[in-house]
Structures are given as C-alpha cells and as structure tokens.
Amino acid sequence: MRASIQWLRELTGLELNIDELAEKLTNIGLEVDVIERFEAVDKVVVGQVRSKEKHPDKDRLSIVTVFDGTEEIVVICGAPNVPEPGGHILFAQVGASLPLEEGGTMDIGERKIAGVVSRGMICSETELRIGTGSAGIFVFEDEPGLTEIPKPGTPLAEALPVGDVVFEIGLTPNRPDCLGHIGIARDIAAVMGHPFAPPAVKAPAKVAAGVTGVVPDGDMRVALEWEGESTATEVDASGLGPFAVEIDDAERCPRYGAAFVLGGQVGKSPFWLRYRLHVLGLRSRSNLVDATNLVMLETGHPLHGFDLETLRGRKIVVRTATEGEQMTTLDDEERTLGADDLLICDGEGPVAIAGVMGGEDSEIGDSTTHVAIECAYFDPRSIRRTSRRLGMHTDASHRFERGVDPNDVRYVLARTASLMAELGGGVALAEGLDAHPTPIERRKITLRVPRLDALLGFTVQRATAQACLERLGCDVKVDGDVLEVTAPSWRPDLAIEEDLIEEVVRVHGYEHVPALVPAIRPSRSGSPxxxxxxxxxxxxxxxxxxxxxxxxxxxxxxxxxxxxxxxxxxxxxxxxxxxxxxxxxxxxxxxxxxxxxxxxxxxxxxxxxxxxxxxxxxxxxxxxxxxxxxxxxxxxxxxxxxxxxxxxxxxxxxxxxxxxxxxxxxxxxxxxxxxxxxxxxxxxxxxxxxxxxxxxxxxxxxxxxxxxxxxxxxxxxxxxxxxxxxxxxxxxxxxxxxxGVSRAPHLPKVPAVIRDMALLVDTEHTAGSVAEALADGGGELVESVTLFDRYEGKGVPEGKRSLAFRLVYRDPSATLTDKVVDKAHQKAANAAKARCGAELR
Amino acid sequence: MSDEALEKFRAGLATIEGEYQPALEAATNENALREARAKFTGPQGALTELMKGMKDVPGKHRRELGQASNALKNAVQALFDARLEAIEKEALRAELEGPMLDLTLPGRRPMPGRLHPVTRAEYDLLDIFGSMGFETARGPEIDTFGRCFSQLGFPPDHPATDEHDTFYVSGGGEGDEAHVLRTHTSTMQIREMSRREPPLAVVSPGKVFRRDDDATHSPMFHQLEGFLVDEGITMAHLQGMLTVFLERFFGTAIDVRFRASYFPFVEPGAELDVRRAAQGDEPAGPWMEILGCGMIHPTVLRNVGYDPEKVSGFAFGMGVDRIAMVRHAIPNIKALYDNDVRFLSAF
The missing domain is CATH 3.30.930.10 (Bira Bifunctional Protein; Domain 2)
Structure with a gap:
C-alpha cells in the first residue's frame, strides 16, 4: 500500500515528521518498507509562448520563443501541442536537472538541434515526474479547474501543488482498513493520542431536485448525507429509471449500494487529482474514473462506475455465474466463469465480475454522461476464490478479499457522487439505493482487564485500555473490570479478547512491554x-x-x-x-x-x-x-x-x-x-x-x-x-x-607375545576367512589377528596373493613361553592351510 | 719361546696404550667413534687379538698381563663413553644452533571436513536455546494441510496464506487431509502440543518449502520454530527470553526492537528487529528483521486440547538460511543449495 504523507497530513490535521512517522507506523504493525520523495525540479518555471513556427526542414519540430519571466529564449520543441503565442507552459531553464525514471538525471544545457541553438526545454508531466502518460507538453490553458494562470517565471513548486512523500507500507493481510488513507490516518491519530474522524462529505454544487424517477420508492431508497448547500437542479432523467437492484446470492453479496450522477461530462481530471494518483502509482484515466479510484484510495473501499445508459433493463442483478458462462472484462480478455464466481449483471447478462473487474461494454467511456456508482460488500472468501482461479489480482479484489467495511457504503457513495459531480459538472441524485439483505453486525467482544496483565506481563490501567480502543473506533462500555467492546465494522480482524489486547498494546506501545526471563520447567515427556x-x-x-x-x-x-x-x-x-x-x-x-x-x-x-x-x-x-x-x-x-x-x-x-x-x-x-x-x-x-x-x-x-x-x-x-x-x-x-554403552575393558597385566605370519593364498579366499582360520587354529591364546600387508604381483604366482598377519598371543593367567607360542602359531598356520590352502611364505 | 710371547704381549699393550687415545679422539661422530673403538676392543680389535696370545705367555705373568689388559680395555671404554657424550652434546648443540626447519612444508594434516553453513547456524541456535532450557524436536517435512494451516488458525480462503504458496503432494486426502510440503516449522507446535502436556519448551529446526523461486527465494529453506507453554507465560516473558537469545547470539552491543505484526497463529503478534548499537561516534546500524513471534493464539491452544484460560505460551520462528547468510556474507540463497565444493569447504 502506497500512502501519501500530504494526504495523511490533510486527514489527521497533524504535522507529521517523515522519519518519526515511518518509525511509528513500523512499530504499530504498518511496516514502512520504502520512503519515496517527490519534489519539484529546480529551475523549472512557468513560461509563456511568444512565438512559434515550424522548423524549415523537420516537420515535427517547432521553433518556439519562450518568455521565462526575464528574457525571451529560443527553444526547439518536438511536442504536437505547443500552444499558440500567449499560452503558458512549463519551461526547464539551462542548468535544470531532470530526474530520469530509470535513475540518473537529464541535464538541460545549450544544445544545437537540427541546426538551431536551443537553450532550455518545454516539458511534459512525465519529463518532470509530476505525472504519467501525458501525450505532449504541459499547457496551463488546457488544465481544468485552474482559475488563475501563474505569471511567467513562477517556479514549478509555486505554480502547481507538487511535492509529496510516499510510504510504501508492507501491509499484513489482517488490516484491510489501512488499504485506504482514512484507516492509516486513524491509526496515526490513535498512536499519537489525537481524536480522529473521517472528513465530512462536501455537498455537490448541484443536486437533482425531488424524485427523478431513477431511484424507485421502497426499502432500498436512501438519502445520501453531505454537508453544505447545493443548488437544486432539474435534470432530464427520462428513460434512465426506475433502477432496480436484485441480489440473488445474499451470502456472497450481503450489501449492494448505488448512487447516480447525471449529465456529467467525461474529461481530464484536474492536476491535483492526477498528481495524487500519480504519486500513489495509479494512472489518471478520466475525471469520472479517477473519482472512483481516489475514493478507493481514501476509504479503502473499491467502487465501480457504470455507464448507466449501457445497463440493459436499468437494473443490476447480483448472481453466481453458470458453469462456463463468458464475459469480456475491461482489460479486453474473454473470461470463462464457474458456478462459484459472483457476477454483476444487468437485465440481460454479466457486466462485471463482482469485486474483481468490470466489463468492457458498461465501463465509463468518453461519451458517458450518466453514471451509476456501485459500492458493495462481497464475501471475502468468494472474491478470493474467484480472483485466484482466474489469476486476476486487482486493486479491488485485493481489498475485497481482505474484507472492506460493509457499513461505510453510504458514506462512500455520497463522497463519490459528490466528487464526480464536482469533476464532471454533473448533477448528483440526492438519493441512492442500498440493498442490504444480510446486515453485518459489529462484533461485541468482552475484554476482562485482568487478562491484559495476564497475557502481557505488565499492568495496563483500565482507562488506558479504554482510551486505546476508543481511538481506534471501538465503542466501549465499562462494567467494573470488564470492558464491553463493540468493534468497528472496518476491523474484521477484531474478533476475540486477545485481538483487543493486541490493539491495546499496539496503541499503547510495544516498547512498554518489559523483558522478563521466566524459569523454564523441564518437561517430563522430553527426550534428546x-x-x-x-x-x-x-x-x-x-x-x-x-x-x-x-x-x-x-x-x-x-x-x-x-x-x-x-x-x-x-x-x-x-x-x-x-x-x-x-x-x-x-x-x-x-x-x-x-x-x-x-x-x-x-x-x-x-x-x-x-x-x-x-x-x-x-x-x-x-x-x-x-x-x-x-x-x-x-x-x-x-x-x-x-x-x-x-x-x-x-x-x-x-x-x-x-x-x-x-x-x-x-x-x-x-x-x-x-x-x-x-x-x-x-x-x-x-x-x-x-x-x-x-x-x-x-x-x-x-x-x-x-x-x-x-x-x-x-x-x-x-x-x-x-x-x-x-x-x-x-x-x-x-x-x-x-x-547399551560400552563396558570398561579388563586390562591384562601379563605381556603379550607378538608373531607375524606371511601366507600365500588363492585370491578366492577372503582375507577375513584366512584371519578367522588363524584365530580358530591358534586357539584360546590368540587375542587378535590383524592383516597388516597385502601384496599381489611380481614374485607372487598368478591367482594368488600374499597376506601378512600379526597374531597377538596372551594367556591372561601366566607369562607365555616361546615353546607354547610356537605350538599355537604352528596350529594357526595348519588351520589356514587346511581351510584356505594357505602356504607359509 | 714364552719370553718372546711375553715381550710381544707387552709390546702390543704398549702400542695399544699409545694408539687408542688419538684414535678415539680423532672420531667426530658416533659411527666413527664406534669404529675406532672396534679397532681396539671389537671382536677383531687389536686388544682382542692380543688377548688370544695370552695362552702362550708363561703362567706367572698371566695374572699381571691380564690385569693390565683389563685396565686398558676399561680405559678404552671410559674414553669411549666420555667421547660419546661429548659427541652427542656437540650434535645437540649443532641441532639447536643449526639451520631452521623448512616451516613452509605442509603439515601432515588429517584434513577435517566441514558442516554446511546452514547446519552450523542451526546448531549455534540450538545450543543457545538448549542452554536456556529448550529441547529439540524434529518433525516430518510432509504434513497435512490441517496441521500446516487449519489447526494453526489460518482462516480458509484468506490472503494470510499468500505468503505460504504451498506445494501439494500425492497420496493425501481432501481438505485438511491433503498432504503438503510444510510451509513453516510451526506445524511442530501442533504436533508436540497435541501429544504432550505443558510445561513444554521446544525448538524445532527443519526444512520448509514454498513455491517461490527467484533471486531472493529458494523453494526449500530452513526455519527454526520455538515455543514455550506453561501457566502464567506472558508477552514480557517472550521479550525477555528472545532478548537473552539475541544477546547470546549477537553479543550485548545490540538494540532490540519488538513491533506489532500479524501471524494467524499468534495474538498479539510481533516482529523482532535487531541492530548494532551506537558506540561512541559510530551510529547504530540498520535494523534487521530476525524473527516473527507472539503469544500462541487461543484457537491453537484449544485445537491441541489446552485450556487457554489455564495455560498460555509464546512462539517464535526464524529463517536459519538468512542468519547463515548474514553471518557469512553469503549474497545469494541459491549458493546454499548448489553444493559447490569450493563453497562448502569455505566455512
């Protein structure tokens, strides 16, 4: 998850020191893996085009005179969209150093291009790393929502809201709430001891007056809540409704909400929005699509925008696919689905794979004017199975399979409708639909305060525990030593007492846990x-x-x-x-x-x-x-x-x-x-x-x-x-x-007599069998027989080998005489001859 | 006749008397000395030969000549002994003051082999935990899905298993009875706790497997799992024990950081980092992740038949390969399993 510090500052109202924040987040389980800094490039200023003419030889090049606030400078530009004289652009002066995506910099100097001396560069967003995928240079006059064009010579840092720091957070899968900036902001505020509330939704400028006929009467109809005044506006909604939502599989889809913005215009998003998406790693598509993405990054709740006029029968049906059912997703891939996959359909067929990806036919396109916004809650396991099976891992499936907040649907719809209306100039309907067949209750969990000490090994005051939990959005009722806690619906990971204990120590700080060394009692069932x-x-x-x-x-x-x-x-x-x-x-x-x-x-x-x-x-x-x-x-x-x-x-x-x-x-x-x-x-x-x-x-x-x-x-x-x-x-x-273990040997006190014997033996007899014969023949006096030499070759007949043995004789009770040993040695040799045909050498 | 013999004998003695001393003194090594002595008292020596003439000497002189011969023989021997001692002394002096041995010739060494760096790291870890009271247990590399995931409290169809991309093998059943190559040594928590009663302090090293094969991942690697279950075990104990472990492994000049993390089978969960502590002007080193740990999840305790209200415990797990790599500056995990003899002989 990429998190914009600028955004987190806006949400928390706190001055956040980058390094301290990174350490704090890491300590509370939101591990900051990478810190990426986005800065305005120096020596890039607003320039005004004073003249432009085609290069005499090279068709694609223009010779442009730019006023950079001090002087007029001639530059060569290859972009197709150089504005007419009077237009404003971003101009990199000689000496500017543009960072390259692959690392390193491009240093702007005086260069001769196609025979013309060029002193500077007119830049695109990509070249300045303030955007991606721009077709040409940045032109102030083409920017939507820009009320005043900065004067030539204004540095980039002042001309546009550029500059941010992005944390790449290695999020553990138990924290879907932190897949939106509001969730991260809440954790930051909690750990810093500040109160937190998600921002109120600003009312759109224009809201459709009265019932338009799009949202029918009934249980599902809900008023969207926002703050501030709007102008009641008439819209022609004929043929757009009544809009219906049918949920066939309430287990896989416990909640489905929709809101509507009519008469908007698809266009370019304003710079601030494009820039925010850019630093967070998303490409800007269009104002309406960007609105859904921004709200997803804000709330962690994925949204989908449908072109309302393409939804056949003006209805949404949420059902599982039939085995082998096919649809084309908006990445232009034909997908084959199974009975375990959940589909969003219109009156005739599938328009999206629920929680994973929308369909090609119903997506917001250039000509879209009326939009239906979907905000739903799908069963995480179902989404995960589908996304795994199809090998489709999307921003939406990533969030749904971890569990989005089922109860922020209306907030998210209001926020998106308001933003879309603002960006596209459309009219938001004051009412939406909220189909909620299977309400997801907030979990009630009991926390016994003494359990904190028992599990953590140090004392946490009841008031501290209560404050920690409340800052995270829990409702806490105190009953003596017991806290009756209602967990927020955006925290599906909070289910049992131990989960709350972790939250308390997480917010209170792991550094408060003392280091004690227990005595380990030996186990009776252990064995090395x-x-x-x-x-x-x-x-x-x-x-x-x-x-x-x-x-x-x-x-x-x-x-x-x-x-x-x-x-x-x-x-x-x-x-x-x-x-x-x-x-x-x-x-x-x-x-x-x-x-x-x-x-x-x-x-x-x-x-x-x-x-x-x-x-x-x-x-x-x-x-x-x-x-x-x-x-x-x-x-x-x-x-x-x-x-x-x-x-x-x-x-x-x-x-x-x-x-x-x-x-x-x-x-x-x-x-x-x-x-x-x-x-x-x-x-x-x-x-x-x-x-x-x-x-x-x-x-x-x-x-x-x-x-x-x-x-x-x-x-x-x-x-x-x-x-x-x-x-x-x-x-x-x-x-x-x-x-068993070896027993101590009896060490003899009488000396041994050592005799060697060299024998000529057929190779078919093993050394071991000869040794055995010697030992047997020598009788009880033989203590050991050891082979110490073996020879084949010159001097030894073919098929035979010479084996030399050392025999150790000992009588434990008496010192041996030569005569006795001679006799035993002879018997040993006899036995070797008898059994193995061994001849003395 | 006999007088002639007598004279001859006497003259012979006189000759020997005059010759032996210069002869023995001229010898400068042991062999020459022995040869010199043999000329006089050896089997063919002059004195021996002379003695053979004794029978011709008149009887009344025999005693006298016999004594003289013996005295001379003893004198030869005495001089020999003295000379031998002198020669040996000289030889010793010459050796002690002489030229140096060629120290550069190789020793006749028995050429010991080497344990694999992963084994060495594993044994070092086991020694430390052993000294702290943990026993070692080993378990199977192939286990059931149930013991690898379900009994450890992994929710079904949950992204928590994303980091455990699992190899399945033939021969198992469905669901929990499927056979998998264990993705972590945490299976040993279930195995040991299921068959035994607390108190338990166990470490369990072994091979684990995940379907990851890139520059930084090997599909097989080594982990070491540890857990302690008894009455009254707390998170403070977890921190205490693991801090003692780290100080024994890395020395005491370290900083230790516990931070919140998530593993399905512990609650609260933590990750432990270590860094070289700042010393004087030298700033602290970068944090390095060492292990994951936490209090054993009550679901796990219940799954093995323990009562989480009565006993509690902590568990931890670490990558042995990583520790070996950090310790020996091994840049690539693949090198551990290539078994290049040049690599294996380097540790």
Whole structure:
C-alpha cells in the first residue's frame, strides 16, 4: 500500500515528521518498507509562448520563443501541442536537472538541434515526474479547474501543488482498513493520542431536485448525507429509471449500494487529482474514473462506475455465474466463469465480475454522461476464490478479499457522487439505493482487564485500555473490570479478547512491554533422542574429512531413474518445474551430481556427505515415510593420511575408502566396528562385485558399494568411479541404544607375545576367512589377528596373493613361553592351510 | 719361546696404550667413534687379538698381563663413553644452533571436513536455546494441510496464506487431509502440543518449502520454530527470553526492537528487529528483521486440547538460511543449495 504523507497530513490535521512517522507506523504493525520523495525540479518555471513556427526542414519540430519571466529564449520543441503565442507552459531553464525514471538525471544545457541553438526545454508531466502518460507538453490553458494562470517565471513548486512523500507500507493481510488513507490516518491519530474522524462529505454544487424517477420508492431508497448547500437542479432523467437492484446470492453479496450522477461530462481530471494518483502509482484515466479510484484510495473501499445508459433493463442483478458462462472484462480478455464466481449483471447478462473487474461494454467511456456508482460488500472468501482461479489480482479484489467495511457504503457513495459531480459538472441524485439483505453486525467482544496483565506481563490501567480502543473506533462500555467492546465494522480482524489486547498494546506501545526471563520447567515427556543423534552423526562425519551438502528434497524423476533409486515416489502435485517434481527416494543423485560438478571444475576429488530424508509413499492417505539417512559419496582423488594430504602420492578413492569412513563413523558412535558382509539384496545402483551390507551386531544398518559404472556415467561422473554408502539413522540409533554403552575393558597385566605370519593364498579366499582360520587354529591364546600387508604381483604366482598377519598371543593367567607360542602359531598356520590352502611364505 | 710371547704381549699393550687415545679422539661422530673403538676392543680389535696370545705367555705373568689388559680395555671404554657424550652434546648443540626447519612444508594434516553453513547456524541456535532450557524436536517435512494451516488458525480462503504458496503432494486426502510440503516449522507446535502436556519448551529446526523461486527465494529453506507453554507465560516473558537469545547470539552491543505484526497463529503478534548499537561516534546500524513471534493464539491452544484460560505460551520462528547468510556474507540463497565444493569447504 502506497500512502501519501500530504494526504495523511490533510486527514489527521497533524504535522507529521517523515522519519518519526515511518518509525511509528513500523512499530504499530504498518511496516514502512520504502520512503519515496517527490519534489519539484529546480529551475523549472512557468513560461509563456511568444512565438512559434515550424522548423524549415523537420516537420515535427517547432521553433518556439519562450518568455521565462526575464528574457525571451529560443527553444526547439518536438511536442504536437505547443500552444499558440500567449499560452503558458512549463519551461526547464539551462542548468535544470531532470530526474530520469530509470535513475540518473537529464541535464538541460545549450544544445544545437537540427541546426538551431536551443537553450532550455518545454516539458511534459512525465519529463518532470509530476505525472504519467501525458501525450505532449504541459499547457496551463488546457488544465481544468485552474482559475488563475501563474505569471511567467513562477517556479514549478509555486505554480502547481507538487511535492509529496510516499510510504510504501508492507501491509499484513489482517488490516484491510489501512488499504485506504482514512484507516492509516486513524491509526496515526490513535498512536499519537489525537481524536480522529473521517472528513465530512462536501455537498455537490448541484443536486437533482425531488424524485427523478431513477431511484424507485421502497426499502432500498436512501438519502445520501453531505454537508453544505447545493443548488437544486432539474435534470432530464427520462428513460434512465426506475433502477432496480436484485441480489440473488445474499451470502456472497450481503450489501449492494448505488448512487447516480447525471449529465456529467467525461474529461481530464484536474492536476491535483492526477498528481495524487500519480504519486500513489495509479494512472489518471478520466475525471469520472479517477473519482472512483481516489475514493478507493481514501476509504479503502473499491467502487465501480457504470455507464448507466449501457445497463440493459436499468437494473443490476447480483448472481453466481453458470458453469462456463463468458464475459469480456475491461482489460479486453474473454473470461470463462464457474458456478462459484459472483457476477454483476444487468437485465440481460454479466457486466462485471463482482469485486474483481468490470466489463468492457458498461465501463465509463468518453461519451458517458450518466453514471451509476456501485459500492458493495462481497464475501471475502468468494472474491478470493474467484480472483485466484482466474489469476486476476486487482486493486479491488485485493481489498475485497481482505474484507472492506460493509457499513461505510453510504458514506462512500455520497463522497463519490459528490466528487464526480464536482469533476464532471454533473448533477448528483440526492438519493441512492442500498440493498442490504444480510446486515453485518459489529462484533461485541468482552475484554476482562485482568487478562491484559495476564497475557502481557505488565499492568495496563483500565482507562488506558479504554482510551486505546476508543481511538481506534471501538465503542466501549465499562462494567467494573470488564470492558464491553463493540468493534468497528472496518476491523474484521477484531474478533476475540486477545485481538483487543493486541490493539491495546499496539496503541499503547510495544516498547512498554518489559523483558522478563521466566524459569523454564523441564518437561517430563522430553527426550534428546533423534535430534541429538543426528547431530553426533553429522559432526563425526565432518570431523573425519567430508563436506556436508544440503540438496533439494525434490528432484527430477529422471535423476532418480539415473540413480536407479526406488521407483515408488511421492509426487509434487503443483511443481515449479519438472526438475523438482518428485520427492527424493535416495540421496545419491544429489551427491553424485555435486561431486560430478566439483570434478569437472578441476577439484582433484570430492568427499561429500548429507544427512537428509528419503521419502517413500504409504497407502491409505497416510503421511509418507520419511527415512533419516546418512549418505557418503566419494569420487576422484583421495585425501587423507595415505592420500594426497602430504606432498606426493595421489590415488583415486576406492571401495575401501568409503568402507573406512563408514567404519570410523560407526565405531565412533557405537564403540564397535560394523561388519561389511556379502548381501543378496544388491541395490540396482551398486557394482555387483563391489558391494556389501553394513551390519552392526547382526542388524543391517546400511549398504556400502562402488557405484555401478553405468550409474556413475549416467550421473555425470565420467571416468571417475563413485563410492557410496547409505545408512538408515533410525535403525543405527536403535541398534546402538539396544546394545547399551560400552563396558570398561579388563586390562591384562601379563605381556603379550607378538608373531607375524606371511601366507600365500588363492585370491578366492577372503582375507577375513584366512584371519578367522588363524584365530580358530591358534586357539584360546590368540587375542587378535590383524592383516597388516597385502601384496599381489611380481614374485607372487598368478591367482594368488600374499597376506601378512600379526597374531597377538596372551594367556591372561601366566607369562607365555616361546615353546607354547610356537605350538599355537604352528596350529594357526595348519588351520589356514587346511581351510584356505594357505602356504607359509 | 714364552719370553718372546711375553715381550710381544707387552709390546702390543704398549702400542695399544699409545694408539687408542688419538684414535678415539680423532672420531667426530658416533659411527666413527664406534669404529675406532672396534679397532681396539671389537671382536677383531687389536686388544682382542692380543688377548688370544695370552695362552702362550708363561703362567706367572698371566695374572699381571691380564690385569693390565683389563685396565686398558676399561680405559678404552671410559674414553669411549666420555667421547660419546661429548659427541652427542656437540650434535645437540649443532641441532639447536643449526639451520631452521623448512616451516613452509605442509603439515601432515588429517584434513577435517566441514558442516554446511546452514547446519552450523542451526546448531549455534540450538545450543543457545538448549542452554536456556529448550529441547529439540524434529518433525516430518510432509504434513497435512490441517496441521500446516487449519489447526494453526489460518482462516480458509484468506490472503494470510499468500505468503505460504504451498506445494501439494500425492497420496493425501481432501481438505485438511491433503498432504503438503510444510510451509513453516510451526506445524511442530501442533504436533508436540497435541501429544504432550505443558510445561513444554521446544525448538524445532527443519526444512520448509514454498513455491517461490527467484533471486531472493529458494523453494526449500530452513526455519527454526520455538515455543514455550506453561501457566502464567506472558508477552514480557517472550521479550525477555528472545532478548537473552539475541544477546547470546549477537553479543550485548545490540538494540532490540519488538513491533506489532500479524501471524494467524499468534495474538498479539510481533516482529523482532535487531541492530548494532551506537558506540561512541559510530551510529547504530540498520535494523534487521530476525524473527516473527507472539503469544500462541487461543484457537491453537484449544485445537491441541489446552485450556487457554489455564495455560498460555509464546512462539517464535526464524529463517536459519538468512542468519547463515548474514553471518557469512553469503549474497545469494541459491549458493546454499548448489553444493559447490569450493563453497562448502569455505566455512
């Protein structure tokens, strides 16, 4: 909402300091986002045309002599409407600096145009930023309502009512009253402690005498109220009435009022009106249309003006559309309507979409003389549904869907009729129509004064509360500690006691609320559980050397297909793009894509992880399953102690890197290493020969694998082999919790005996199976078996590899002798030979 | 014969006696010293060789020569020990006074990774709220329309939902049972309060989604919701708690401003701004919006089965991305979710 400070000053009668006002408005919930200043440009004065002639060569240019109050100056002008000698224009002297809309300035200097020296410029409203859309230069003689033309040489600032400050207010949707200047003025006055009343409606100069036949007798007929004297005038209203209003849908249209101005003339609006609309961001259309817009900006209540003679049957019918019914709105668009859309119709068909936009055929045009003014109240929800469905967001729908004041209809009609009559020279009818089938009562709300203290935490005096509410337009009846409040009809947001409490503290000032620190009582039902575990996981994995990625939770279906992720997906019904149209069922595509980008941007390697949800649909309308997942992705050159952390020695990440990250992570969290075991359940994305299930205490907690080379390529990894692991965090956490915390180890006092053994083994036997054979063969004395070297290649026969193990022997009760260890070591070797054919090297 | 051997032995001792000292003293490092000693007392050393001739020496001289040989061996060892100590001392002196290490060679570093800046900001917030007594709860990213809007008191067909342009997803029912990507973490008010009784002090971070995708909006971002419900909780408590939070997060050199605002699920509602306080000649910084907050709306309390006459509470919500962006001077929210490794490794 744009608000003119000049207008607010007129309405409140207060001197308003711009910066203070901006801060005050922001504090009371009318947040001032932007302050825009409109000023008269210096060195622009009233000039008088002394002579004009066509340029000898250039048809469109005139050579004009202008008197600027001191001297006669020759300028070139390209506008078609340079007045005849004697006419007055706005003249930018040499040295003037005209602000450009796109920023910067146009500096006026002496210039040679088409062979003629031009010293200055005759200006349009647009060039001076005092108006928009002007067809040519500003000519004082063409201005309606201008009684006296200022003398040549008068500065712009004195010649015209120019200069204002506009606040762009980021209005919250609960304050439709502040979509008009009266509402904002009321809040300002309230917070400054001044009384406020909307301005009285000035009586139009001419009012039609007696019954004209346009407004029929009956319940709907109402007298418009205004202050001051008018001249009773006869008008010929034959054929214009009687005018009828029929409301078919009183729920969607609880109130519909109409007023009439006859015999007016459509023309240009006076400068003050055009300027006000201009600073508030609206284009001037014509005097009659501008009148409706000005009153909307003043009261917040949208209006519509119909050319009375185009309304067939001289009646208005408010009804819902039939499915598929069509009409052309005044933006020249053919609209198709549905049974939920409310229409304003005349005797034959639709003339407006209620509360949204008028129709082309009935709008006020150049030849309009008789106007019917509509001021109605529509059900906000209905307007919102229609405007959303049609994608039409207009100044009117914006206000109606937030809820206009249903009870200011007569005031608004009187104000508009008076203004239209004044601007167009027409005659206002002293009576209008007010169809009000469903009266909207003002809400009665009880405010218990002690509730103020209870909710706010400090004492507000009853009198203070009462004054705050009354300044906002509430009627307050005091009954002991209870205020019986009747809320104003322009505040649909006031419904319950707490709403009034907010109003009191808002007007009284949020700065009065003290800052107290309460004691927080621990909840008995609380648990650090999953959130704490998730944090431990993230911090652990990051500490190990991986970077945390956060990917979008929605992905392209194609990415999931490339990653061979689970195909049952939750779809986004209204996605912004195909790229983000299904919820991810795997974290792989996001991580692989990020790693691929990194490698293509010359990163030597990428080690990433993400903790996020994968989403899997459930049947029967249940919310989908969201699995907290840890995913680790490696590709490219390894870093770390045995990678390229120190100078020299670079190698690519392989399976054992990702397995290592998994082992270290689980070990740190669980206090024990997980097992990576063969699995029948090989995911489609995994290399069928480089994949294993991650188990902890026999429970599967995840899977680790090299990416299937085809998947890697599909995901953009080119020649790099991706290494990927994913762990289900809930299962991991539950498994760790079930195992309980680690118990203190028994630290042996007797020394161990350490023996190494190098074996030649067929590659079909895993290192793990050989180690197991050694441990079993060595018997109870074996404390541990650790692989410390593995070698294939020169010196080792094809199909075999050399594995070197370190065996630690210990007898907790006695110091071992060489003889005993020799025997056990031999048995270990025997077992390795028997089970795995391992030969001592 | 035996006298000859005796003489030879004696001469040998004399030779060694005369040679060992200069030999050992000539050695300037440990290896040379050990080699020098080996020439005399090593397995093939002169003294060792000489001792092998003892058997030819007449018996009555053996004792005397044996003692002399041992004395000489001990003398060699003593000199060796002394020399070794001197050499070590010299080596240490040379190291301590010698050339500097090349400090520019890189350290053998374990290369730690990084948490995402949003996660870091989130954890910092959680630490502060945790230290104040709030527990952390996480909730689903997909929730019902009811919990996201209706139960929070959003009026139907109301422009209050304009800022919550919502993604709907498949699998839900009609109306309140429709499934949506939650537009705010305020869903957690309903979830936690519905299943638990006051007192409750909860913060809940997480992903939220809105159908906005432009220079300043990402369709996915992160929020942190917090609420406290107990008997006698007031707006003064809201201001107190959030001021303590801000002072812990930004330091105490700040100004805090509470101003009226509107969110359907709180009443009264407020917005909280913070700025760097004026210090000396330096004026205060510009106001920065940090969070929305307010007293939990009685409709919300009733919807979760609480009696608003008996308990009250406050709630607040803030954008975690924004805090991370302000803190690290990240100009564009999109950078947070591009996962460029150069970006991720920078924090």
């Amino acid at each position: 559980g999953p959130a704490r575990f998730e944090r431990q996981v993230k911090e652990q994995v990051a500490a190990l050397g991986l970077y945390e990625a956060i990917n979008h939770a929605f992905v392209a279906p194609g990415d999931l297909a490339k990653a061979r992720a689970p195909e049952a997906v939750v779809k986004v019904v209204n996605p912004l793009s195909e790229e983000r149209s299904v919820m991810r069922t795997s974290l792989l595509p996001g991580l692989a894509t990020a790693a691929g980008h990194a490698l293509r941007r010359q990163a030597p390697g990428a080690g990433l992880f993400e903790v996020g949800r994968t989403i899997h649909p459930r049947d029967g309308g249940e919310l989908p399953e969201e699995r907290d997942t840890l995913a680790i992705f490696l590709a490219g050159a390894a870093h770390g102690p045995d990678g390229n952390a120190w100078i020299g020695g670079e190698r690519a990440y392989d399976f054992y890197d990702v397995k290592g990250f998994v082992e270290a992570t689980v070990d740190a969290l669980a206090g024990q290493l997980p097992a990576v075991v063969p699995t029948d359940d090989v995911p489609a994305w995994a290399h069928p020969r480089r994949v294993g299930a991650i188990e902890l205490g026999g429970t599967k907690v995840g899977v680790v694998a090299e990416l299937h080379p085809e998947v890697g390529e599909a995901l953009g990894l080119e020649e790099h082999r991706g290494q990927y692991a994913e762990l289900d965090l809930a299962t991991l956490r539950e498994t760790i919790e079930a195992a």
